[in-house]
Amino acid sequence: MKIYKSIFLICSIFFLCEFKPGEVKKADKKPNIVYILVDQWRAQATGYAGDKNAHTPNLDRLAAQSVNVHNAVSGMPVCSPHRASLLTGQYPLTHGVFMNDVLLDTNKVTLGKVLTQNGYTTGIIGKWHVDGHGRRSYIPPTRQQGFEYWKVLECTHNYNHSEYYIGDSPERKVWDGYDVIAQADDASKYIKEKARQDKPFALIISMGAPHDPYQTAPEKYRKMYENKELILRDNIPADKRERAIETLRGYYSHIAAIDDNIGKLWQTLKDAGVEENTILVFSADHGDLLGSHGDWNKQQPYEESIRVPFLIHYPAVLGKTAQTSDLLLNTPDIMPTLLGMVGISIPNSVEGKDFSKVLKGESKNKVEETLISCVQPFGQWSRARGGKEYRGIVTQRYTYTRDLNGPWLLFDNEKDPFQLNNLVGKPEVKKIQADLDKRLNKVLRERNDQFRPGLEYVRQWNYVIDETETVPYNKINYEGKPIVE
Template identity: 65%
Template sequence: MKKQLFLIFSLLGCFSLSAQSKKPNILYILVDQWRAQSIGYAGDQVVKTPHLDQLEKESLNLRKTVSGMPVCSPHRASLITGQYPLTHGVFMNDVLLDSNSTTIAKTYKQEGYQTAYIGKWHMDGHGRSSYIPVSRRQGFDYWKALECTHDYNHSEYYSGDSPVKKTWESYDAIAQSEDVVKYLKAQSKSSQPFMLFISIGSPHDPYQTAPEKYRNMYENVEIKLRDNVPLENREKAIKDARGYYAHMTAIDDCVGQMWQALKDQGLDENTILVFSSDHGDLLGSHGAWNKQQPYEESIRVPFLLHYPKVFGKKGKKLDVLLNTPDIMPTLLGLTRMKVPKTVEGRDFSSILTGKKKDDVSYTLISCVQPFGQWPRAKGGREYRGLVSNRYTYVKDLQGPWLLFDNKNDPFQLTNLVNQTKVREVQSQMEKALQSELKMRKDEFKSGLSYVKQWNYLIDETETVPYQKVNYQGIPIKDLSTGYPQNTK
């Protein structure tokens, strides 16, 4: 009898040890066009984000996180490859990320993870509503996704291996979050770790399309705009902000639902939960809208990292300069996995855990080719720049363009470029920028030279058309040869 009891307790001990040493899960919540400044915990007194505010209290808040190329497809491609845009080639929207790329999903899959993707993809380049076969899903198995849509209330997707298009039953962020909850319930019974991405299309414009319940919350609320919104843009900015905030509060409820599901299923302790965005939104700041430009409202994104098993549940604000290519290696570092040689980003995991001093002084921002919502006709231009903990320095093809002291001028109202009083700062940042570009093998040429190098077809605005037609409006039937795509 004693021998049997010993055997039982030994087996239970082994099971307990196995459960404790299980690799951490990952739930990555990626939203579209949510700037870092527009969250309750970041100081916005109008927007209602109670779940994110609570999550921030129990997470690492990497409040200096930068979207190095602040536009949809480039961010996503850098996120899942750990590479800079001139390496993976996705420096514009609506082009194909090479299906042979070494990606985060393929890497985790090799380590025994179940991989899943729900929502907006935007890395396939075969038209925004086209079916994406398994061979182009970059290692994600569970699949409920569409290339791109911002029709949030009639949002379509493909599921599994079926080429039959389906429609989310409600406002897509809500329906997609409910699918995440179902997935988490199923995974709580599995011995395999999982890596799940949910990519939500809002709060990207159109702004006035959140469910009525959320729009009503901001209908009669006084909107406080940022100090850098010009007077002539205020009326439009206020109207758009009401819708922008409505989307945000809807998403906040979704985040709360998914986080609660992790707790309910006993997964919260050993799951790395990330909340972030692909880029920000100018929303009238500097008289501009949307993204791509090198201003704070465009490049700065939220990044909350919740991992109780390692960091506990006491929130901490960190000023590390995390950039998009750094996310993949940092997650791999936190899960004690080897970083592939193809990855160019830095692994910040040792800095986050306090094992290593933060030695990153600058991080790179760029626009290889202006397009879409920021074409040359609206001032679009190629640029390269550096962001430090205090300054933003940017060059275009003509030379130094912008220099802001973000500490003393948080709204970037005064361009200090070429001024005598900051000559030494500008010189240091110029030298550091040249060093960074040399390391990245970035010759900083005209955008059209890179378009030609990667064999992308563009229209008269120098934008890759996202419909399955060329710039003359002629339908293209053979996507393998006739549609803009990455041929490298």
């Protein structure tokens, strides 16, 4: 009997040494989420996507251990609409944020609220841009959409004097130096702290770069491109090439800086022992034309504007080998897909699709087209600059759009990757155009989108616009006083 007791005691000690209670809890808890959102980074501008100009060694290594959703699109390629759709899983005509600098309804069911209600510690660092009370204004907790850790400014692209607010304090602070570095350092501290706790955490790091101004990255990164010979895309007109080269030098400098800091964040996850059970995502709100088609910035339905990078790294479930997914992932699909990945029920308010089972290989992809749109042109693509309303679809092969006058653009992206040959009205694609038009009509019916002139929607949502049909930056502080910049 004493022998059996001794054996039992030895086994019990061995079990306790091998399986600590904290480790069991860590293994059982839901995965963490770290979502890196950058501003105006087009999908084509990475080494793993084949861009020889881009210095992105960390992202290239990450892609080699992740799922690359290479058909991810920004359904309305401009800042505030993307962020509102990311947070709500809804399309812009539902949540109402189809222009920059307007408020996302604080009663909305958002990613931050859902994760917090399901036991997550939540945080966001960097750019917000869905508050509509002025780009430098204080955002009180009642408008923070469920996020607990809060180091945020509505919007700035002054990367070397970048301001922010903490939590419920109306005191405006300034990030130390280039904000990408400071924000990544702060995010690393957050990850280290939360990794030691039992609760899962979800953190969004929302960086303003590589959005213009392009020539403001730290000198170390700008020197990398001072004398570098750049390869230009075939769709940049000859008279725009000189400007494009100068612009791209700065753009790629920001990208190199961000890549270094993505490497830092990834290493933090490894050092904290949580990489395996963390969903790490890298994506952007939209792209940048950068001279392609003779234009700059976003909103337009060209590949450089609508196509965004989307890497998802989740070793515990997706493994650590490079995979490429053909999913037509649209902005409203991101919230439900993340919730599906962590095992949280999708709220009824969500319109996007949960692709988590497709990513995990548990079901087949059945989505053959996805919606792209501009409800109301404004700002950098105002009507005076050629902006106009459009609706369109992207398929595995084609991009097709209509403006208010009828068919506008049709590109065969397989044969014409630089979208130089508009096929609208050409006899050889008559059946293809008719089919795409029919599919677009179907998507619009599903979305209850009547495709009316933009100003009708502006009046419907009571937005105040200026003479360029743009919502002005409401430059007031938290006390309602004008801000002098």
